[in-house]
Amino acid sequence: MGIFDYHEAFSRNVGWVTESEQQKLRQSRVAIGGLGGVGGVHLLTLARLGIGRFSIADFDVFETANFNRQIGAGVDTLGRPKIDVMGQMLRNINPEVDLRAFADGIQADSIDAFLDGVDVYVDGLDFFAFGARRMTFAACERKGIPVVTAAPLGLGTALVVFGPGGMSFEDYFGWDDGDELEMSVRFLVGLSPAMLQRGYVADSTRINLAERRGPSSMAACQLCAGVTAVDVLKLLLGRGGVRLAPWASQFDAYRMRLVRTWRPLGYRNPLQRLMIMLVKAQLNGMAKTPPSGRHHEP
Template sequence: MQVFNYDEAFSRNIGWVTDDEQQKLRRSHIAIGGLGGVGGVHLLTLARLGIGQFSIADFDVFDVVNFNRQVGATVSSLQRQKIDVLAEMALDINPEINLRTFPLGVQQNSLEEFLEGVDVYVDGLDFFAFSARRLTFAACERKKIPVVTAAPLGLGAALLVFGPGGMPYEDYFGFEGCDELEMAIRFLVGLSPAMLQRGYVADMSRINLAERRGPSSIAACQLCAGVAAVATLKLLLGREGVKLAPWGSQFDAYRMRLSRTWRPGGYRNPLQRLTRLLVRQQLAAGVRQ
C-alpha cells in the first residue's frame, strides 16, 4: 500500500507555484463558512492546492435536492451531516490536514475560535444567510482577514474580494436597515453588477427571492471554486493582481463573456441603483406571469 507523501501528492502544483510557496500553502489556514453548493467544492479544491489547515462550519444535512450541484451529495450521504461528509473527503485527499469543525454552523459565540489564526475567509454560506454573512464579514474586517466570495450566478461565476485597503462590505452592499428581500436584491446586484446571467433565464417563475427560491447548477459552482481558489492563492502568496471591492468580476460560460466592474460608492453608485430598479421590475414581472 502506497504511503501518503505531501510533497509527492502536490508536486504537480510546482511550476505554477515554487517549492517554497507550496510549503507556505501547506502552513496556511483557510476558514469556510457553509459547505453547500460552493462551500463544499471550495474545500476540496483548496485541499488539492495543498492548503494545510481549515476551519469549516455547517449545520445542515444532505438531501436529494442537493444532488444537482453539491459535491458531497450522493445516495450514500443522504441525511448525513454535510460537515462530516466533506471533512472525510478532504482528509481522503490530504490526511495531514489540520481540520477544525463547527457543526453548529457560523455562530456568534464560536466566531472567534472559527477565525483564530485564519489567513483568508472563503464565503460558502447560502445566498440568503444574511445574518451569518454580515456577522462573519464584520469579524473578518475587524481582524483584517481578507474575504473571498464567489457566487454561482446563472451558468457562470461572480467574484468579489474584501480586505484591508478596499471598500468595507457594508459600504459596498448597504444592508443596514433593509428587509430580507431588499438585502437579497442588493446582494445579487452587488455580486454581479454586469448581470450577465439575465439574458438567458429560461423560466423566470423559478426565481422568487421573497420565497428564497432560485435555480442552480454544478457548472457554476465548479467555476466559482476555480476563481475563488486562484484569488485565495494570490492572497496567501502575496501575488499581484487581486482587485478589492468596489472592483468585481463576472465570467459567464453560457455567453462566454467576462466583465470586470468598478462601482465606487458601492450600493450608492448610480449604475447600482439603476440595476436594482431593473431587477425589482423583472422579479415583479416574473411573479405576475
C-alpha cells in the same frame, strides 16, 4: 495502500508555484463558512492546491435536492451531516490536514475560534444567510482577514473580494436600511452588477427572492471554485493582482463573456441604484409571467 507523502501528492502544483510557495500553502489556514454548492467544492479544490489547514463550519445534512450541485451529495450521504462527509473527503486528499470543524455553523459564541489563525476566509454560505454572513464579514474586517466570495449566478460565476485597503462589505452592499427582499436584491446586484445571467432564463417562475428560491447548477459552482482558488492562492502567497471591492468580476460561460465593474460608493453609486431598480422591476415581472418553454431575452 501506500504511505501518504505530501510532496508527491502536490508535486504537480510546482511550476505554477515554487517549492517554497507550496510549503507556504501547506502552513496556511483557510476558513470556509458553509459546505453546500460552493463551499464543498471550494474545500476540495483548495485541498488539492495543498493548503494544509482548514476551519470549516456547517450545521446542515445532505438531502436529495442537493444532488444537482453539491459535491458531497449522493445516495450514500443522504441524511449525513455535511461537515462529517466533507471532512472525510478532505482527509482522503490529505490525511495530514489540520482541520477544525464547527458543526453548529457560524455562531456568535464561536466566531472568534472559527477565525483564529485564519489567513483567508472563503464565503460558502447560502445566498439567504444574511445574519451569519454579516457577522462573519464584520469579524473578518475587524481582524484584517481577506474575504473571497464567489456566487454561482446563471451558468457562470460572480466574484467580489473584501480586505484591508478596499471597501467594506456594508458600504458595498448596503444592508443597513432594508428588509430581507431589499437585501437580497442589493446582494444580487452587488455580486453581479453586469447581470449577465439575465438573458437566458428558461423558466422565470423558478426565481423568487421573496420565497428564497432560485435555480442552481454544478457547472456554476465549479467555476466559482476555480476563480476563488486562484484569488486565495494570490492572497496567501502575496502575489498581488487581487482587485478589492468596489471592483467585482463576472464570467458567464453560457455567453462566454467576462465583465469587470467598478462601483465607487457601492450600492449608493448611481449605476448601482439604477440596476437595483431595474432588477426589482424585472423580478416582479418574471413572477407574474407563466413559463413559455423558451429562453427570455432582456
